[in-house]
Amino acid sequence: MVAHAEDVVPPRPALLAFAARWLLTTNHKEIGTLYLWLSFTLFFIAGAMAMVIRLELFQPGIQFAQPLFYNQMLTMHGLLMVFGVVMPGFVGLANWQIPLMIGAPDMALPRLNNFSFWILPFAFTLLISSLFMEGGAPNFGWTFYAPLSTTYGPPSTDFFILGVHMMGISSVLGAINIIVTIFNLRAPGMTLMQMPLFVWTWLITAFLLIMVMPVLAGVVTMMLTDRHFGTSFFSAAGGGDPVMFQHIFWFFGHPEVYILILPGFGIASQIIPTFARKKLFGYNSMVYATVAIAVLSFVVWGHHMFTTGMPLFGELFFMYATMLIAVPTGVKVFNWVATMWRGSMTFETPMLFAIGFVILFTIGGFSGLMLALVPADFQYHDTFFVVAHFHYVLYPGAIFGTMAAVYYWLPKWTGHMYDERLGKLHFWVAVVAVNLTFFPMHFSGLAGMPRRVVDYSLQFADFNMVSSIGAGLLGLTQVLFLYIVIKTIRGGPKASARVWDGAEGLEWTVPSPAPLHTFETPPQFPPVMDRDVDEGTPIRNE
Amino acid sequence: MTETRNSQRKSVILLVSLALGMFGFAYALVPLYEVFCEVTGFNGKTSSRAADPANIPDARLASSDREVTIQFLAHVANGMPWEFRPTEHQLRVRLGEINTTHYYARNRAAQAVTGQAVPSVSPGYAAKYLHKVECFCFTQQHLEAGEEQEMPVRFYLDAELPEEVHTLSLSYTLFKVPDRVPQRVPDRVAVR
Amino acid sequence: MTSFAGRLKCGLMTSVLWGFSHPAAAVVLDLREGVTDMSRRIQELHHLSLWICVVMGVVVFGAMFYSMFAHRRSRHPQPANFHESTLVEVVWTVIPVLILVFMAIPATTALMDIEDNSDADLTVLITASQWKWHYQYLEADIGFYSNLTTPDEQINNLAPKGEHYLLEADNPLVLPTHKKVRFLVTSNDVIHSWWVPDFAVKQDAIPGFINEAWTRVNEPGLYRGQCTELCGKDHAYMPVVVHVIPEAEFNQWIDDQRLARELASGEAVADRAKTWSIAELMTIGEQVFLGHCATCHEPTGLGQGSTYPALAGGVIPTGPLTAHIDRVMNGKADTEMQAWAPQLSDRELAAVITYERNAWGNATADVIQPRAIYAAR
Secondary structure, eight states: OGGGTTSOOOHHHHHHHHHHHHHHOOOHHHHHHHHHHHHHHHHHHHHHHHHHHHHHHTSSSOSSOOHHHHHHHHHHHHHIIIIIIIHHHHHHHHHHHHHHHHTOSSOSSHHHHHHHHHHHHHHHHHHHHGGGSTTOSOOSTTTTOTTTTTTTOOTTHHHHHHHHHHHHHHHHHHHHHHHHHHHHOOOTTOOGGGSOHHHHHHHHHHHHHHHHHHHHHHHHHHHHHHHHSOOOSSOGGGTOOHHHHHHHHHHHHHHHHHHTTHHHHHHHHHHHHHHHTSOOTTHHHHHHHHHHHHHHGGGOGGGGOGGGOOOHHHHHHHHHHHHHHHHHHHHHHHHHHHHHTTOOBOOOHHHHHHHHHHHHHHHHHHHHHHHHSHHHHHHHTTBHHHHHHHHHHIIIIIIHHHHHHHHHHHHHHHSBOOOHHHHHHHHHHHHHHHHHHHHHHHHHHHHTOBSSOSOOOGGGHHHHHHHHHHHHHHHHHHHHHHHHHHHHHHOOSBOOSSOSTTOOSGGGGSOSSOOSSOOSSOOOSSOOOOTTOOTTOOOOOO | OHHHHHHHHHHHHHHHHHHHHHHHHHHHHHHHHHHHHHHHOTTOOOOSSOOOGGGSOOGGGOOOOOEEEEEEEEEEOTTOOEEEEESSSEEEEETTOOEEEEEEEEEOSSSOEEEEEEEEEESGGGGGGEEEEEEGGGSOEEEOTTOEEEEEEEEEEOTTOOTTOOEEEEEEEEEEOOSSSOOOOOTTOOOO | OOSHHHHHHHHHHHHHHHOBOOSSSOBOOSOOOOSSHHHHHHHHHHHHHHHHHHHHHHHHHHHHHHHHHHTBTTTOOSOOOOOOOHHHHHHHHHHHHHHHHHHHHHHHHHHHHHTOOOSOSEEEEEEEETTEEEEEETTTTEEEEEOBOOOHHHHTTSSOOOTTTTOOBSSOEEEETTOEEEEEEEESSSOEEEEEGGGTEEEEEOBTOOEEEEEEOOSOEEEEEEEOSOOSTTGGGOEEEEEEEOHHHHHHHHHHHHHHHHHHHHHHHHHHHSOOOHHHHHHHHHHHIIIIIHHHHOTTSOOBTTTBOOOTTOHHHHSOHHHHHHHHHHOOTTSSOOOOTTTSOHHHHHHHHHHHHHSTTOOOOOOOOHHHHHHHO
16 A cells, blocks of 8 residues: 555555554554553543543532432442553553564464454443443442442342453463563573563563453352352352352452552562663562562452451451561662662653652652551441542552653654653642542541542541642643653654663663564573664664 | 474463363352352351251240340331331240241232342351241232231251350341242252 | 651641641641540551551652752762662561551450440341431330431522431430440341441441440430441431430330330320321322432432332322232332331321322322231331
């Protein structure tokens, strides 16, 4: 088609070609781009739902959302943010970066890669379409506790179950692809303990995905048979136990929480050394700490269930195991600080987001430690204190992590530098907005405001108003981010191959923008990171 | 190249089996959870089996002087048109001794209704020390329109009951067994 | 520690701990102290863990901010080259472990006391259902429902909100001071959670299972909490109100409750003897409907989709009378339609059924007398 560019090209074939290119692509960079745009799109949709929630909570009383609709909003917000924004966002980064960082020509299973992605738009269309169904969308919270979701769930619950299955299959296939790629396609000479930390954290995340997404699939299948085929896994009437739902769900759910954060750890571990111009401190302990966090994540699920009537020994076990997670997490934070220590730091936008990540994530970690103490958890549980906790972990963790990564690698992807002034503006407004939104939630929680309420008593009004104002500001920063990304794609100062003078690693040896096909012959490892490398010529072995 | 192919295939097969295995594991968690609960009394569910006659203590040998209070509670689920209540609210019982109490049920509806009672004990860890020799909860109950019935529970408390337990509560929730679904034969309810 | 950020954090946290006054109203930033020994212990535990986190935060972030200031490129152009130290790694693994042990000890002892339900003076069975609580005093054999009393006008912003907006109930749970009260908590439908922040008691209500908790309140007063587990549409409208009074008053209150029950049964006899006119029943019925049914079926009787079916022209209210009585009295299995027989009197049931069969154009002209309800009990 390109060959006949001089001819009058009828618009339809061009459109078809465009569609075919993106529908059928098996290129890891194009699929990565697709994942990132899907994630970004859903970020706006799920964010809009958060705006509805904050608008309703701006003042006591019912103003904008009736209770049933409000419950649908908070459920869909949670589901979409977890499964539609953070996970595909990280998978998009993995698709782009893992082959580039390990010197592979593509993912090991490119057609599977295409399939994994294209399941997702259908899964989320299905999930979002439930909003327009009779009886409304799922309204039982993203944790869908039985029996509210089984016996009492709206008809659309079945579509939700199907959607979860599709997302699960996509995640598991994506994870398999990532593991096979990392194990088989590393540049000659790159041992596992020489892999960039982002690749390491993703390797561990992928194993977590393979181990827990099927458990999620299992639990929703049990829901389906409970709803329609006469089983009673979760209904006391037939000899089942609703609490068992929570055990199985959180057996998935707690590792899932780490799935949402480990790649963020990897991103911070790439960015901080680059801008401190100093090697990552304690590489080995970083890897071991990540493995320890992943392993421990399988034995702490009970800390979500302290008020379900768990016996003393269970409470003690889960309390101690949960507190233990603070140790490897602490090691990671200390290592980041030690990496910065006596470095030679500059603070470009990716570095700002990475530092914001470390500080605010740690605040979320602290409140997590407080929540681990069972007697105190009896007071905190299911209040806005918990909402504050996990938003501190997830917003500055997962979302800041992804944004840091986007600013860091966007010049590599597009060949253009983003607008540094706007990037910094984005960061500072976002930091203010995040804290304005989520910090007051600690106080409303401590004062006794339960989570997932459409309306609240007057004593919580001030905190909620501040949160809502912060949330509005936070919503606006996303528009700024979108503008910056589009502006960078369309033009801007040309980026060099290495982009950042402190950057290390194979991805910086290919030109910017990275050509569609890279490392068709395996690169030399370790790479020669020379500032004088001729731009535009990838360094290749032989 | 073929070497990479082979090792790739091997990894894929291993990982897919891992995923399938974990799907199975989710289901394996169900019986594991039940065994775990039965052993530890995690959720306060009493054994749905009648106590083994061989283990039933001989009344004459009832060894303990220790007495505890046991409270009887009744709940009726939505849509169950029965009156359902214990005939006595509490009982002082001696450990090791067999006691009998009754629950009263009356079908208020104009048609026959089948019900299933589900027991729960609090504190949960005491559940495994409560042994039922006979209980209406072992089977489904069927009452004709307007029919009433006193249903027995014969039980004894293990002498091993932890010291700190002075009061136990035994609760039954009565559910309506749906007419359209074929009556589920509860596999764990063995009537001896 | 002397960094600006450290000081800022310190100042912030101090105000977190002690609360600061607000020109309009006192803004409390701390976890509530509450009125039981346990709630105070938990508050102390909260302070302990918060302060440990603050100190750790000051140290770590202090080092970080110092580094960002001192080791920025303009001041420190040549980066150092170290990137490993086993000693340092061991140190910052061991120190947190010690701190955690230090935190775990008071948490463990408090927890063991929380789980000690033995030797209670009084047992209250708390049964949750959508969206109300039922309290049953096992020893005294008294029971009643506790419903939200905040009027719809306040919720819908048509009237100014009262002081205890959403935290007010018609029949509070009444407890005596200085007595160990054991709570048995269960549910009739979905999972709820009973929470009184001032007692530091939070226990999930799980259908088919009973959970335990206990408290001993030393100060008389009215204490307010809420359901804390998402339990459907009106989760936000399920207040917990507890009125704690001295023991002598409590005993008097128990006697009053018994007397009231006798009076009510006398009233019920009179209700049955009387033949009620449709106008009387429609008036009472409308009130009952608005108070209990309208939250789902809407005051217009139009319902909300298939989950809460329309009663105007509905199958049940225009169908056979016995089926209608059965549905209202016993509820419908596996739906949010609960059994109203235990909650309403014969007169109220008769009135609301009459109302549903004759309001919104449902022209059955059926008049249901309280004695017919009594017969169906």
